[in-house]
Amino acid sequence: MKPIRLVIVEDDPMVMEVNSEFVSRIDGFELAGKACNGSDALQLITNIQPDLVLLDYFLPDTDGFSLLKEIRQQELSLDVIFLTANRSAEHVQQILRLGAVDYIFKPFRFERFRTALEQYRTLVEKLNSTEQLEQSDLDLLIGMRRDSKNTPPKILPKGLNDHTLQQIIQFLQTQTEFLSAEDVAAGTGLARVTVRRYLEYLQTKGRVQLDIQYGSIGRPVNLYKMQTSSLNKQTFE
Template sequence: MQPIRVMIVEDDPMVMEINAEFVSKLSGFELAGKAFNGKEAISLLKDIRPDLVLLDYFLPDTNGLSLLQEIRTNNYPMDVILLTANRDPEHIREIFRAGVVDYIVKPFRFDRFQTALEQYRYTLRKFKENRPLDQADLDAIKGIRPYQSEVLVEELLPKGLNDRTLQQILQFLAGQEIPLSSEEVATGTGLARVTVRRYLEYLEKKGDIVMDVQYGSVGRPINKYRL
């Protein structure tokens, strides 16, 4: 799959650079353009046609909702994630009605940013498979799991494992295009390698993920995991 082209709309230069750096840390994404106000944004998105727009709400000449509505009115083929300090419930409701794939409240950490973009990549890959999507596919795209009480889930897991960490690892793997080793998963999730290995072994035994054994020219074979 070609790199996902990202455009950032943000009026604060420092925040712009942080977000651009976050994009650069993620494989499979490339920064296609930057805009510091609404006028620049409309001109640039017409020209570069990004796949994804990371949009602030508070802009010097407009706001994110108005810009989002203009994108939708003109049927520009791109998706939008709001990265903003705006917490007004009525504004947020209107923004979701206008069509965004995610809404991230500032200030945010890199792991939340990473989750949003990896979930978007997973969604895009599903859409490009060119096959009918079933309910399980749609639930995975929306991050919906069948309801189970948290207590019941914890009881069903082996001792020492918890559902939150399990879902963190699964969500990370969902955004990957190639099998990864336990060390690579640990690096990507920020978890300890020993911890990650236990969860990967459990998920592989359950059949939730697949283990590929890869042999190099020298040394021991490496176990790599994928959904």
């Protein structure tokens, strides 16, 4: 069987790099192209006609739902897997109705990414190997997809959102020293009070180390650094 040719549509260069590396680790797939916005993506998809598109929802010039609608209206023969932080039930329903084969919430781990692509590869191999399916074949294929969706998505505490959380995680992953909430706020452009809430959440989850620095006067300062094990998990938005 020929490699499954896929295109990644993602506006964040760091996430694009990580997703590309993830694809390279899975047999049977060929990265045929990349695009960082909707207009470039549509032109690329039209020109090279890939088998699969890994599509982000939030794009600079459009959104993934609108792009998928355009793909369907042009009757382009391809499948789509969404990789996005958008957890809106309404949006998920709309996208599934347009025929997306999977929808993965960010941040995600490599294992979930690999499962999605391997199950898609199995589906393609089965559909290409026979002209007719038995009910048992279809039950198995549908059952595999259901299994991947049985694990409920991680729910963040009220007031926190995935986009900001991942912005802070990605910044911390580039740092080697302990940082205060003020340092992280300066590095991300976020408010210090906002950053502190996310750092406290990450600390309760074991994602960051906490070091309390006591000065001669004033209140102690909490300093944070990404746990080494968290760096290896490679969870990105």
